[in-house]
Structure formats: C-alpha cells, structure tokens
Amino acid sequence: xxxxxxxxxxxxxxxxxxxxxxxxxxxxxxxxxxxxxxxxxxxxxxxxxxxxxxxxxxxxxxxxxxxxxxxxxxxxxxxxxxxxxxxxxxxxxxxxxxxxxxxxxxxxxxxxxxxxxxxxxxxxxxxxxxxxxxxxxxxxxxxxxxxx
Numbered sequence: 835x836x837x838x839x840x841x842x843x844x845x846x847x848x849x850x851x852x853x854x855x856x857x858x859x860x861x862x863x864x865x866x867x868x869x870x871x872x873x874x875x876x877x878x879x880x881x882x883x884x885x886x887x888x889x890x891x892x893x894x895x896x897x898x899x900x901x902x903x904x905x906x907x908x909x910x911x912x913x914x915x916x917x918x919x920x921x922x923x924x925x926x927x928x929x930x931x932x933x934x935x936x937x938x939x940x941x942x943x944x945x946x947x948x949x950x951x952x953x954x955x956x957x958x959x960x961x962x963x964x965x966x967x968x969x970x971x972x973x974x975x976x977x978x979x980x981x982x
C-alpha cells in the first residue's frame with residue numbers, strides 16, 4: 835500500500851474542516867496512519883516549503899502557514915498519492931471539479947485549504963519531515979481501527 839502526506843491548512847482548521855476532510859479521505863478507502871495538529875514555526879514552514887524559496891509568493895506563503903494551527907496527516911491506501919490529489923481537486927479552486935475539497939471550501943489559490951504530496955517521492959520526504967517512523971500506524975492496523 836502506498837503512503838502519502840496531506841495537510842489541512844490554517845484556514846481549513848479555522849473553519850473546522852478537519853472532520854469533513856478526514857471523512858472524505860476515509861470514504862475513499864484511505865486509512866489514517868498518523869495525524870498531528872501543530873502550529874508551524876517560521877523555521878518549520880520555511881524548511882517544508884524550501885523548494886519555493888525563490889518564488890515571489892514565498893513570504894506570503896510562510897505568513898499564511900504560520901498564521902494558525904495545521905493538521906498533518908499520513909494516509910495509506912492503493913494509489914494514495916493520486917487518490918488524495920483527486921479528492922483535494924486542482925490547486926486553483928476556480929479550476930477544481932465540483933465535489934472536491936478545494937471546490938467546496940477554498941476561497942483562493944493562496945488559501946486552498948489542503949496540501950498533498952504530488953508524488954511518492956515527495957510523500958516520503960514530507961512524511962519524514964514531520965513524523966518519525968515509530969509514529970505511523972501500520973496500514974492494516976489503521977484499517978481495522980476504522981472498522982471498530
């Protein structure tokens with residue numbers, strides 16, 4: 835089973851969307867293997883988004899991501915990266931398909947409610963940035979928990 839990383843951004847947390855977002859992922863057959871709520875420091879945000887450092891929106895992105903708590907998620911399942919990206923919808927909510935998280939909840943491309951890994955390689959890097967291996971629940975265990 836493939837693992838991926840997802841995050842509910844500060845505006846999603848402010849509007850109490852964590853439960854709705856998790857429900858959508860679980861309804862698609864994905865298993866929650868880890869979840870943590872944190873308030874990112876500037877250092878953590880700059881490290882996580884380092885690939886965007888030279889882009890004009892970097893400062894605004896860091897300000898937004900440190901403006902409130904975020905929920906960090908590890909999700910597992912068949913083709914998890916692609917599944918989560920499909921559930922989230924296009925990065926620009928104006929281009930997102932109806933019924934996706936961003937279509938339903940995101941006010942703008944800059945505050946698009948959720949983040950998810952764009953490849954298995956990115957998922958591995960992003961998961962390792964926020965979680966220790968011992969913090970991840972095995973996929974089979976998390977699926978059994980979901981059925982209790």
